[in-house]
Amino acid sequence: MEHALHYYGAPVVAVVLILYLSLRRRSAIQNLAGPPSSSWIFGHMRQLLLSPRYGAHEFNWLDSYGPVYALKGCFGQDRLMVADAVAMQYILNSPNFRRSFTDDNARNLVFGEKNFLVLRGSEHRRIRSALNTGFTAAAVRSYHAVFKVVAEQLENFPSTTTDVCSLLSAATLEATCQAVLGRPTQDLGEEFVANNREIVKLIASQSEVHVLADAIVSRLPTWFWRAAIHLPTKAFAVARKARFLGNQREATAQGLETGSDLFSRLADPNNSNTLAEEDLAMQAAVVLSNAISFGLLELAKHPDFQDRLRAEIYSTLGNNTSLAYESMPLLNAFLREILRLYPALPLSDRIVWEETVIPLGESIISSKGERINQIPVRKGEIVTVAIAAYQRLPSRWGKDPHTFNPSRWLDGETYQGEAVGPYANLMSFLGGPHICLGYARAQP
Numbered sequence: 001m002e003h004a005l006h007y008y009g010a011p012v013v014a015v016v017l018i019l020y021l022s023l024r025r026r027s028a029i030q031n032l033a034g035p036p037s038s039s040w041i042f043g044h045m046r047q048l049l050l051s052p053r054y055g056a057h058e059f060n061w062l063d064s065y066g067p068v069y070a071l072k073g074c075f076g077q078d079r080l081m082v083a084d085a086v087a088m089q090y091i092l093n094s095p096n097f098r099r100s101f102t103d104d105n106a107r108n109l110v111f112g113e114k115n116f117l118v119l120r121g122s123e124h125r126r127i128r129s130a131l132n133t134g135f136t137a138a139a140v141r142s143y144h145a146v147f148k149v150v151a152e153q154l155e156n157f158p159s160t161t162t163d164v165c166s167l168l169s170a171a172t173l174e175a176t177c178q179a180v181l182g183r184p185t186q187d188l189g190e191e192f193v194a195n196n197r198e199i200v201k202l203i204a205s206q207s208e209v210h211v212l213a214d215a216i217v218s219r220l221p222t223w224f225w226r227a228a229i230h231l232p233t234k235a236f237a238v239a240r241k242a243r244f245l246g247n248q249r250e251a252t253a254q255g256l257e258t259g260s261d262l263f264s265r266l267a268d269p270n271n272s273n274t275l276a277e278e279d280l281a282m283q284a285a286v287v288l289s290n291a292i293s294f295g296l297l298e299l300a301k302h303p304d305f306q307d308r309l310r311a312e313i314y315s316t317l318g319n320n321t322s323l324a325y326e327s328m329p330l331l332n333a334f335l336r337e338i339l340r341l342y343p344a345l346p347l348s349d350r351i352v353w354e355e356t357v358i359p360l361g362e363s364i365i366s367s368k369g370e371r372i373n374q375i376p377v378r379k380g381e382i383v384t385v386a387i388a389a390y391q392r393l394p395s396r397w398g399k400d401p402h403t404f405n406p407s408r409w410l411d412g413e414t415y416q417g418e419a420v421g422p423y424a425n426l427m428s429f430l431g432g433p434h435i436c437l438g439y440a441r442a443q444p
């Protein structure tokens with residue numbers, strides 16, 4: 001018997017494995033065209049996430065393979081890249097997709113479990129509708145005054161070389177805190193602000209180690225994440241600090257009367273959220289300063305446009321102190337162009353929660369030459385909503401999608417069909433149940 005096992009064991013295992021692999025349904029993603037990958041360990045993740053200039057590879061893939069194509073993730077994983085408007089809308093709005101585990105677990109780690117950024121369904125809708133009152137047209141108008149005061153203070157910065165990015169990040173934080181929380185940044189406490197800066201730095205700093213760690217920990221169960229907070233690494237130390245400060249703040253909030261600001265709504269005793277307005281203000285300030293910094297960069301690179309824009313603003317405002325945004329077409333076009341070219345979130349991963357079929361707006365040709373209008377996906381597969389790539393599709397934005405060209409918004413070159421996203425057919429504010437709450441405020 002032992003003899004038989006010795007002789008036949010290995011061939012039997014090999015036959016079973018071959019049968020399993022050949023009978024297993026092939027992922028539909030494998031039938032799609034896509035760039036070849038030279039590394040099983042990293043797949044395309046280094047080119048996608050670690051390029052010194054965002055999109056150096058991704059935008060070439062977009063040009064070569066169109067809005068929907070296949071990529072390899074780490075360890076041979078199949079990934080679907082999606083920049084097709086219909087498919088993106090479907091993915092963001094369908095309950096068959098969820099945010100990637102790493103995203104949700106990382107948010108839980110920093111903000112505490114049950115924070116509103118990871119809630120789903122009715123609990124999430126309840127908190128969003130409470131927060132919505134802070135974003136009505138009247139509320140948004142009231143924020144303008146605060147922003148004006150902070151902007152005027154910026155005019156006093158020294159005329160020598162200045163680090164505009166850090167200046168802007170401090171200014172947007174100050175303006176957002178005063179507008180949203182009704183208090184200056186300094187009230188949040190130095191420790192809180194410094195720790196949040198560390199969080200932003202950690203999110204922004206990518207490396208091969210981060211890419212591999214993400215691929216590995218995304219497969220680990222939630223209990224691992226709960227235990228991981230005690231690990232002696234810098235990332236977990238920052239998360240521990242955030243949790244500690246959050247708990248401290250919650251204890252203080254117990255003694256506060258419920259007022260009318262957004263913070264109070266989140267501090268409502270019936271509300272089990274640990275993500276508070278302070279966290280929200282910090283995150284909002286980061287995305288706002290991202291847009292303003294890139295706006296300034298393009299103005300510096302295009303002095304002629306800068307002159308025309310300044311002239312429009314001066315002539316429209318004149319002595320008029322109220323904001324006349326609607327009557328400034330160049331300013332509108334400028335802001336849209338910045339949000340189009342520089343989305344703060346260029347990619348958003350989703351995991352397939354239930355097997356489903358993704359419809360496509362534009363049909364594509366498979367690697368076998370067949371025309372495809374839809375893509376079946378299996379539970380557990382990873383789908384990436386490619387926001388930055390969508391915003392550079394020639395079919396939507398005209399012949400020069402990689403160029404800063406605000407005129408495209410004025411001469412009707414941009415896509416005029418069905419609406420996508422909440423503003424100007426852009427996906428910079430994402431979509432679906434977690435669509436940005438502040439978009440009404442982020443654009444005037």
Ligand code: HEM
Nearest residue numbers: 117284287288291344345428429430434435436437438442
């Ligand atoms: C140019 C400026 C902004 C951009 C590009 C932007 C973009 C985004 C994006 C992409 C998301 C989705 C994140 C995700 O689910 O992974 C988001 C969510 C959110 N944003 Fe913004 N945002 C901006 C400004 C603001 C401002 C000023 C506020 C508030 C003061 C704000 C409040 C929020 C909130 C509360 C969410 C979470 C919504 C939810 O989970 O239901 N945003 N934003």
